[in-house]
Amino acid sequence: MKISFSINGKSQVLELDGNTPLLWAIRDVLDLKGTKFGCGKAACGACTIHVDGKAVRSCSFPVKMADGKEITTIEGLSKDGDLHPVQQAWKDEIVPQCGYCQPGFIMATAAMLNEIPNPTDEDIDQNIINICRCGTYYRMRKAIHKAAKLQNLQK
Amino acid sequence: MSDKNKSVQKTSSSRRKFLVRGGLGSIGLLALGSCVFINPLRRSALGLSESLVLPYSGKGTDANLWFEFTEENTLIFHSPKVEMGQGTFTGFAQIIADELDLDMNSIIVQAAATDTGILDRFTTGGSLSIAQLYNPLREMAAMMRQMIVNEASKKLGMAVDQLRTREGFIDHPNGSLSYAEALANVTEWKLPKNVALKPSTALKHIGKPIPRIDLHDKIVGAPIFGLDAEMENMLHATIIRPEHIGSSIKSIDFSEAGQMPGVVRVVEGKGWLGIVAESFSQALAARSKVNIEWDIPKVWTEEDLRAYLKVGEGKQMITQKVGAALEDDDEFVSLSFSSPIGAHAQMEPNGAVAEVKDGKATVILSTQSIGATQHSVAKALGFKTKDVNVIGKYLGGGFGRRLDTSHAAEVALIAREIGRPVKFSFTRKEEFQNDMFRPPTHHIVKGRLNEQGGIANLEHHYASGDVAINSLLMPPAMSKMLGTDVGAMRGANIMYGNIANRRAVQWHKTLPFATSFWRSLGLLANTFAIESFIDELAWNNQIDPIALRLKSLGDDETQTRISKVIKLAAEKSNYTNELIGNRAMGFAASIDVGAPCAQVAELSLTNGIVRVEKVTCVFDCGLAVNPDQVKAQCEGSIIMGISAAMHEKMGLKDGRLFPINYGSYDMALMRHSPKEIDVHLIQGLDRPLPVGEPPLGPIGAAIGNALRRLTGTRFTDLPMKLK
DSSP: OEEEEEETTEEEEEESOTTSBHHHIIIIISOOTTSOOSOSSSSSOTTEEEETTEEEEGGGSBGGGGTTOEEEOHHHHSSTTSOOHHHHHHHHTTOOSSOTTHHHHHHHHHHHHHHOSSOOHHHHHHHOOOOOTTOOHHHHHHHHHHHHHHHHHHO | OHHHHHHHHHTGGGOEEEEEOOOOOOOOOOOOSOOOOSOHHHHHHHHHHHHTOOOOOSOTTSOEEEEEEOTTSOEEEEESSOOSSSOHHHHHHHHHHHHHTOOGGGEEEEEOOTTTSOOOTTOSOTTOHHHHHHHHHHHHHHHHHHHHHHHHHHHHTOOGGGOEEETTEEEETTEEEEHHHHHTTOOOOOOOSSOOOOOGGGOSSTTSOOOOTTHHHHHHTOSOBGGGOOOTTOEEEEEEOOOBTTOEEEEEEOHHHHTSTTEEEEEEOSSOEEEEESSHHHHHHHHTTOEEEEEOSOOOOHHHHHHHSSTTSSEEEEEEEESOOOOTTSOOEEEEEEEOBBOOOOSSOOEEEEEEETTEEEEEEOOSOHHHHHHHHHHHHTOOGGGEEEEEOBOSOOTTGGGOOTHHHHHHHHHHHHTSOEEEEOOHHHHHHSOOBBOOEEEEEEEEEOTTSSEEEEEEEEEEOOSSTTSTTSOHHHHHHHOSOTTTTTTTSOOOTTOSEEEEEEEEOOOSSOBOOOTTTTHHHHHHHHHHHHHHHHHHTTOOHHHHHHHTOOOSHHHHHHHHHHHHHHHHHTOOSSOBTTEEEEEEEEEETTEEEEEEEEEEEETTEEEEEEEEEEEEOBSOSSHHHHHHHHHHHHHHHHHHHHTOOBEEETTEEEOOSBTTBOOOOGGGSOSEEEEEEEOOSSSBOOOSSGGGSSHHHHHHHHHHHHHSOOOOBSSOOOO
């Protein structure tokens, strides 16, 4: 079927099976490789993107449901070449190790901060439920608090 | 970095390659513990293997490519080791920046492909990359710098002592020229002899907490991983393998699958079936239409496994023997411990992209074993090794799982059959079912105190499945000579030199499913058993557990280094045996590959929920090339250790490994991670030690020892969960 959406500010029209997970449309059709395949069952969050500003696990999101929506991936998170506050905080705290899960965490965090600009530790525990096998959670928590500060400064 | 990498690729045709021949140094570390065997050859081999610190073993006498300068005055280091998260590439860049006098930003580190550089035949693992390459890389970089100066001297007609190197440039009395200019048109290299390394006071990068060189790529989602690789005109494949332990295909019907949309071909291999389609989701959809009848000779249960693997069963080997053994009629305390099957669960599934064309094969993937993958692909295709090029990308986690990447051979076979490049990826279910698991273990620890309140006897009897035995790192002949599994042995021997009677006895069995290296190998479970037992001995006799440990240590260099981390951890954590409100502390220590580590876990208990609030970690890592990344390894090890100690467990269900996805395979998440991890590094040696695994030693026992104080119960089985 024909599906059209905007991704990172650019309109796209795709012709493919509507039940294809959005993840594969993003990775293999649109060649945006920052969104990762981790589990295929929405269990790890490596494929987290934004659909109309909300965090979505794209491996379990049929592409037909994205029709007419606005999608943002890690490649489109920062505007005007600057790093997004979440990316900046991640950089300042030197969070990544292997790095594979990090785009998913960054996207999940950016979506959370839109809803909860000043998250408590408990907010973070409840909302950031992606999996990182290298165990970078300790630095991520610090980076999330820092990102909130950076983002509030920008406002 | 990604942009830089791209620009380099574009100018590859004009790149100048500098072949550097080098004699590579090696490092040796003190092996801990004593090994008593009749055969002295075996003893020395086992001593080396116990620490698993092998000398760097790239083909150092061949002319091979290490350093490559581009016309933009950028250096590419073709690393013999891959990057799987530990910051190794950054450490390499720091070493090169110092000895070659380069700006960090003008160094690109990339894994050597089989046709571009030297590979270490011992793979990437054991946290050894920096430890092994520290000296060789310093020597090679210093040599390269000297050669650049020599070439500049020739070009400028000036004496070498008039020239000074500075961040990629050579300053001379009349100005300066870049390294690239100095190296232009050089075709023959004369290797200088006796190049001096810089004194430690002149080092500007080594020892500094410099941000990782891959940081930017990893926060913008650059396509740097194996699964991000593509080839033109490629197809996608999924591979069906047996799910039940020991099972095989009896009959197969893929007629319906072959008619599914997008399916190009179904390829039958030896014991597997490949489905090739235009897209990965089409391949997966077709896969569900395949009907297979399996031959399942035995349905394994968890009870079978417990009966099969236990102390007293299998091949016995004494791995430590000092003083006398406890006799059955002696009075002593005995406790039994266990750990479950563990999955690697690295975030990036295994996969590969392969092309076979004109008698040559190219494979791109994330692997810890680029060289072994080249051999397995060549063997499967019947090609000469040199006709297979394996290109290694960044790894989305390794932890030992990617030492075996034998699936690359299957992908290459499919690609040859199809005549087009093929990309393959495991699904997560396949990852969980085809893992090379951490073997389950069983331990019996026995001991008793002497009249002075010290430990008179301590014995650790431990049963494990394969770790090193039957792995590609341990050829059968070597396994036979050693007689024991040196991987299962990590952390198994008693480290306390002042205990007059101590021994460790291994009971080894090969399990009916693949088990192998998992970050820190036997260390996690062995330390859990021994350090929980010591704590119990102290607790039951109202002795301070830290004083008991210190009393049990001798006074040689290694024993003193262990004492130091124990004392500092007690001090920094304000360790106490008393409850603090709803909180309690637990203490544990270990030494692995010559690197002692002590940790204090502070746990809270609220409404029946236990949480690790804080971990204090003191780690003697030797020389820290990048202290920030050493700390990151401590933090990561602690969290992975919490996950293994309190959450993770693979089991068996209907004869299959289970669970099959994240979530049901319970792992530590953000909410289970300590809000405070306080790491203190001691640099007790002047050379780097492996840092990615030793901090996984104490954490399990530190948690168990805190739980003992918090709940009154001694937890002896991993994962530890409140009933």
